[in-house]
Amino acid sequence: MHDARFVTRALSQTDDTLDIVHVTHADEAVARLGHEHFDYVLLDIKMPGVDGMELLERIRSNEGTSVVPVIVLTSSTNPSDVFRSYKAGANAYAAKPSSLSGYRQFAEAFVRFWIENTLPPRGVVLDQ
Amino acid sequence: MTAFDEELVFNALYETFPDPVIILDAERIIRSANPAALTQFGYAADAFIGQPARLIYADDDEYLRRLRNRAARVDETIARTSTYSYIRRDGSTFSGHLRTTPLIDAAGRELALIGIIRDVSDLATAVLERQRASDMLDAAFDVMPEGFAIFDAEERLLVYNRAYVTICGPAGPLLHPGMTAEEILLLAQKEGHYPEALPGNPDWPAWVAHRLQDFRQPDNRAKIYRYAGDRWLRVENIKTKDGNTVVLRVDVTELKRAELTLERQRQELEHKNEALDQFTATVSHDLKAPLRHISMFSEMIEDELAAGNQDEVSASARHLRDSARRMNRVIDSLLDYSQIAYQISTWSDVDLGDIVADTLGVLGGHAREANVAFEIGPLPKVQGDPELLRRLVQNLVGNAIKYRHPDRGPIVRVNGRAVGQQVELAVEDNGIGIDPRFATRIFEVFQRLHHDESTYGGTGIGLALAKRIAESHNGSIHLDTSFTEGARFVVTLPKRMRKTK
Numbered sequence: 001m002h003d004a005r006f007v008t009r010a011l012s013q014t015d016d017t018l019d020i021v022h023v024t025h026a027d028e029a030v031a032r033l034g035h036e037h038f039d040y041v042l043l044d045i046k047m048p049g050v051d052g053m054e055l056l057e058r059i060r061s062n063e064g065t066s067v068v069p070v071i072v073l074t075s076s077t078n079p080s081d082v083f084r085s086y087k088a089g090a091n092a093y094a095a096k097p098s099s100l101s102g103y104r105q106f107a108e109a110f111v112r113f114w115i116e117n118t119l120p121p122r123g124v125v126l127d128q
Numbered sequence: 129m130t131a132f133d134e135e136l137v138f139n140a141l142y143e144t145f146p147d148p149v150i151i152l153d154a155e156r157i158i159r160s161a162n163p164a165a166l167t168q169f170g171y172a173a174d175a176f177i178g179q180p181a182r183l184i185y186a187d188d189d190e191y192l193r194r195l196r197n198r199a200a201r202v203d204e205t206i207a208r209t210s211t212y213s214y215i216r217r218d219g220s221t222f223s224g225h226l227r228t229t230p231l232i233d234a235a236g237r238e239l240a241l242i243g244i245i246r247d248v249s250d251l252a253t254a255v256l257e258r259q260r261a262s263d264m265l266d267a268a269f270d271v272m273p274e275g276f277a278i279f280d281a282e283e284r285l286l287v288y289n290r291a292y293v294t295i296c297g298p299a300g301p302l303l304h305p306g307m308t309a310e311e312i313l314l315l316a317q318k319e320g321h322y323p324e325a326l327p328g329n330p331d332w333p334a335w336v337a338h339r340l341q342d343f344r345q346p347d348n349r350a351k352i353y354r355y356a357g358d359r360w361l362r363v364e365n366i367k368t369k370d371g372n373t374v375v376l377r378v379d380v381t382e383l384k385r386a387e388l389t390l391e392r393q394r395q396e397l398e399h400k401n402e403a404l405d406q407f408t409a410t411v412s413h414d415l416k417a418p419l420r421h422i423s424m425f426s427e428m429i430e431d432e433l434a435a436g437n438q439d440e441v442s443a444s445a446r447h448l449r450d451s452a453r454r455m456n457r458v459i460d461s462l463l464d465y466s467q468i469a470y471q472i473s474t475w476s477d478v479d480l481g482d483i484v485a486d487t488l489g490v491l492g493g494h495a496r497e498a499n500v501a502f503e504i505g506p507l508p509k510v511q512g513d514p515e516l517l518r519r520l521v522q523n524l525v526g527n528a529i530k531y532r533h534p535d536r537g538p539i540v541r542v543n544g545r546a547v548g549q550q551v552e553l554a555v556e557d558n559g560i561g562i563d564p565r566f567a568t569r570i571f572e573v574f575q576r577l578h579h580d581e582s583t584y585g586g587t588g589i590g591l592a593l594a595k596r597i598a599e600s601h602n603g604s605i606h607l608d609t610s611f612t613e614g615a616r617f618v619v620t621l622p623k624r625m626r627k628t629k
Binding site for chain 1: 409413416417420421423424425427428431447451
């Protein structure tokens with residue numbers, strides 16, 4: 001709950017404008033991903049109820065969301081969690097920062113790498 | 129060519145024959161004795177001839193034995209059945225192997241008996257010693273706790289000891305030399321002596337074939353099989369140089385049981401270690417999260433003060449306080465949890481009915497507020513720690529009230545029954561229920577299913593605590609996943625305390 005507040009705040013302080021939807025239940029996440037278009041998913045793997053890892057697998061097995069980039073943001077730095085996340089189809093893994101500046105750096109890096117670099121401009125066909 | 133004087137030749141033979149020759153008449157009177165006989169017994173001819181045969185036997189018993197043996201026509205060709213103790217004139221004795229030839233007339237009457245007595249004292253001593261050594265080995269062999277038997281090259285039983293008879297179980301009383309190893313194995317197998325090859329098991333022929341293979345071509349490694357119900361047998365087959373097979377059968381039940389106990393304890397420890405790792409990871413996560421939040425909200429307050437956002441400051445301060453409270457609750461829960469021993473040490477009689485009545489008293493205010501209808505059935509008595517059992521019941525009933533359904537009048541039912549040596553306590557409700565997928569996870573520390581702490585508050589220790597209390601009573605707790613009206617928890621407790629090591 002609090003962490004979502006920190007991430008939202010840090011992302012809102014970057015130069016880019018992002019629409020952020022915060023959901024707290026895996027089932028809710030799956031339902032909304034099924035109906036709406038999202039460019040990215042930020043996911044905490046330590047959640048009450050359904051394990052975040054299970055949600056990640058559900059996102060990957062669903063045709064509509066099988067390639068949406070999923071960035072795992074979680075408090076665990078346990079190597080087995082990192083490994084399991086990538087195995088389940090995560091595109092990036094980051095440990096939750098423990099300071100506001102840490103969150104700002106995360107938000108900055110997220111925007112630079114995922115939004116400004118990765119999305120090809122519309123109408124351009126990349127050569128093989 | 130000179131004439132062949134037969135009488136002269138036989139006389140010479142008689143006179144020079146190295147073994148004593150004595151001829152008795154039908155009255156058993158010595159009628160003739162050759163020089164070897166006179167020398168052997170130490171008599172002059174006139175003191176010997178004319179005496180009864182009894183003269184040369186060491187005593188009456190020995191003479192009677194000789195008479196009985198003659199009546200029974202024992203085999204005189206072997207020393208074992210026709211050796212007697214004889215006495216010389218000087219009173220010294222010796223063992224002699226007696227062979228006799230009767231002289232019969234045309235009417236079939238016995239005229240005389242020619243006896244040849246060979247001194248076998250040396251041989252008799254050797255045989256006696258060998259017999260003693262053999263008896264000693266046999267005796268030792270028979271009291272050995274290890275089953276021992278020897279089979280010949282044709283797989284026929286030659287010798288076996290008492291322990292072998294016991295170990296063969298139902299085949300034991302039927303054992304006799306000459307039986308084959310396969311016959312013995314099948315006899316015992318047919319009677320259900322080998323749990324891995326019971327007659328109803330379609331795999332028994334393969335099992336028997338495997339055992340026979342090990343008998344025929346032993347690989348010099350001992351094998352361990354189950355036998356005689358729940359016992360264990362160590363089997364070793366050894367081929368000897370002369371083509372025989374020596375088989376050793378040792379009951380290793382105690383050893384095997386100790387080994388199994390050790391293995392079970394090892395697995396238990398491994399399991400406990402994993403649980404401890406999991407516990408540590410969860411606890412550190414749940415302690416670190418509010419700590420991180422405290423640090424961040426204080427940072428945020430600083431930021432907002434610097435930026436002059438007064439209203440944001442008080443919201444951050446409230447979050448900071450919440451985080452500190454949450455951390456406090458987590459630590460309190462942990463203390464609660466860690467204070468319950470793995471095994472309670474004092475057991476007293478506890479009436480579960482009283483415990484439930486107490487609980488309803490404690491939770492009464494809360495329950496009235498929620499308008500809960502309680503349905504309490506008859507409850508049995510158990511042995512345990514009343515204080516811990518009270519907390520167990522409080523947690524379950526508390527949960528039943530807490531997770532009520534917003535659209536239904538809450539009902540909480542508590543029932544108990546005895547099942548064999550155990551007592552079952554069931555707490556069920558008509559609340560929001562629990563997804564069966566989480567049936568085991570809910571009993572781990574700090575596992576919460578609900579994100580929204582304002583509706584369903586708590587640190588997630590309640591059911592972990594309930595599980596630990598049940599286990600400290602040598603009992604268990606589980607979620608009844610077949611119950612769909614709400615949630616149903618079943619606690620199983622032993623009726624009486626079990627002594628554990």
